[in-house]
Amino acid sequence: MPHARKILPQFAEYTDMMSYQERRDRLVAQYNETTSEVRLAKDTSNLFRDRNKSVQPSLNVRSFSQVLRTDANRGWVEVEGMTPYVDLVAATLLHNRLPCVVPQLKSITIGGAVSGIGIESSSFKYGLVHETILEMEVLTGGGDLILCSPTNEYSDLFFGLPNSYGTLGYILKLKAKVIETKPYVRLEHAEHTNATSYFEHIEKLCTQDIDFLDGTMFQPGEFCITTGTFTEEAPYQSDYTYKNIYYKSIRDKEVDYLTTHDYIWRWDTDWFWCSKNVGAQHPLLRSLFGRKRLNSIQYTKIMRWNSKWGFTRRYNQLRGIHTESVIQDVDIPLQRAAEFYDFFDAEIGIRPVWICPVVVYEKAYEFPLFPMNKQQIYVNFGFWDVVRAKQAKPEGFYNKKVEAMVDKLGGIKSLYSDAYYDQAKFWQIYNQNAYESLKQKYDPGERLKNLYDKCVLRS
Numbered sequence: 001m002p003h004a005r006k007i008l009p010q011f012a013e014y015t016d017m018m019s020y021q022e023r024r025d026r027l028v029a030q031y032n033e034t035t036s037e038v039r040l041a042k043d044t045s046n047l048f049r050d051r052n053k054s055v056q057p058s059l060n061v062r063s064f065s066q067v068l069r070t071d072a073n074r075g076w077v078e079v080e081g082m083t084p085y086v087d088l089v090a091a092t093l094l095h096n097r098l099p100c101v102v103p104q105l106k107s108i109t110i111g112g113a114v115s116g117i118g119i120e121s122s123s124f125k126y127g128l129v130h131e132t133i134l135e136m137e138v139l140t141g142g143g144d145l146i147l148c149s150p151t152n153e154y155s156d157l158f159f160g161l162p163n164s165y166g167t168l169g170y171i172l173k174l175k176a177k178v179i180e181t182k183p184y185v186r187l188e189h190a191e192h193t194n195a196t197s198y199f200e201h202i203e204k205l206c207t208q209d210i211d212f213l214d215g216t217m218f219q220p221g222e223f224c225i226t227t228g229t230f231t232e233e234a235p236y237q238s239d240y241t242y243k244n245i246y247y248k249s250i251r252d253k254e255v256d257y258l259t260t261h262d263y264i265w266r267w268d269t270d271w272f273w274c275s276k277n278v279g280a281q282h283p284l285l286r287s288l289f290g291r292k293r294l295n296s297i298q299y300t301k302i303m304r305w306n307s308k309w310g311f312t313r314r315y316n317q318l319r320g321i322h323t324e325s326v327i328q329d330v331d332i333p334l335q336r337a338a339e340f341y342d343f344f345d346a347e348i349g350i351r352p353v354w355i356c357p358v359v360v361y362e363k364a365y366e367f368p369l370f371p372m373n374k375q376q377i378y379v380n381f382g383f384w385d386v387v388r389a390k391q392a393k394p395e396g397f398y399n400k401k402v403e404a405m406v407d408k409l410g411g412i413k414s415l416y417s418d419a420y421y422d423q424a425k426f427w428q429i430y431n432q433n434a435y436e437s438l439k440q441k442y443d444p445g446e447r448l449k450n451l452y453d454k455c456v457l458r459s
Helices: 020-031 085-093 110-115 155-160 195-205 246-252 260-264 274-278 283-289 296-309 311-318 334-347 397-408 423-429 432-442 451-455
Strands: 039-041 058-060 067-071 076-080 097-099 133-140 145-148 169-180 184-192 212-219 222-231 255-259 322-333 353-358 378-389
Touching (some): 067 085, 085 110, 085 260, 133 155, 195 212, 195 334, 274 296, 296 311, 334 397
Antiparallel strands (some): 133 169, 212 222
């Protein structure tokens, strides 16, 4: 292992003049110039866990951020793995198409949404992002370039990449399904006061002829379900890209209309509701931010700056307050969702909570590192905030409570944030035998991190 961080040869300047094949072959050659462990050099990350400082060589993949072509008639888009969804959506909307599932934040890349877990309000129809992928070209940990699909000789890698977080290989190019769109989305917000009836209504809606379905649990007794349907015309268009805040409108309006573009990014302007943590919901500060800075990309930069310098941590210490970040997305069987919410509000107390139903879309497929019951509707609970207490708690106290309850109720959680499982429990959930078989086949020299080391030990 080298003692200083080494940057492999840069080639971003070739983006405009080099084809994908030329850039790909150059990257593979660079990767194979060294035999040490390697990490990616990139501009965006939607991992919400602090990582230990790395001395690994880094592989520059920044140029793999192009939408290559959209075939509207055959229903797919070919795109490079580091392309952020903000660019992918812009390109496909030119053809009146969208990826089947578009995660909520503009900076999420399609490769990241596959090797991690991507979800949104169309997941009640199309499942998770990785279920809508047709094929992938991958640079494996072993230095091989492999085109994998559900039916070819590398299908095990195709099914094994979701939830592998770049520990088996790097996705350089994908072909993803797209759906036809209309110019606008009509929203309906329905209120509930009882958690049981709330989730029963969501279950019924999962069989209805609608295009989008999610919800917001503001507090006990105040629960909202939002359905969205494509439409050719709209009597008006709401704008939540600057002064107006989308999540606040859910309480105030029964019906609303957005352009399809603005619907897709309705949560991004205020990072759901997390913009309050940087003061961006105060009218004066919101004006100072300006329209261009009201987005998840800017908030992520502020968050990482704060994590590095510890400003709020020191401030809370002076006030005698102990904090723990609880930033998680967990998938709970719908029949146990009300039980999870009761536990969560009593024991964790973060409000609001985002709700998103999800089903297994491709019933014939098996994704071993993120196993889900094919006959089950799941409810994704998204919660992203800090728990504050006067008394110090052991490290991970609240996150561990969440993990234990998710396990008890037969759910599963994403690994983009802090995880505290011991090795035995982690591998029981995330399929140790399947992972080790894939690791031995596609990264025999272990040049990429082990999944447990990366997601729990923060390597």
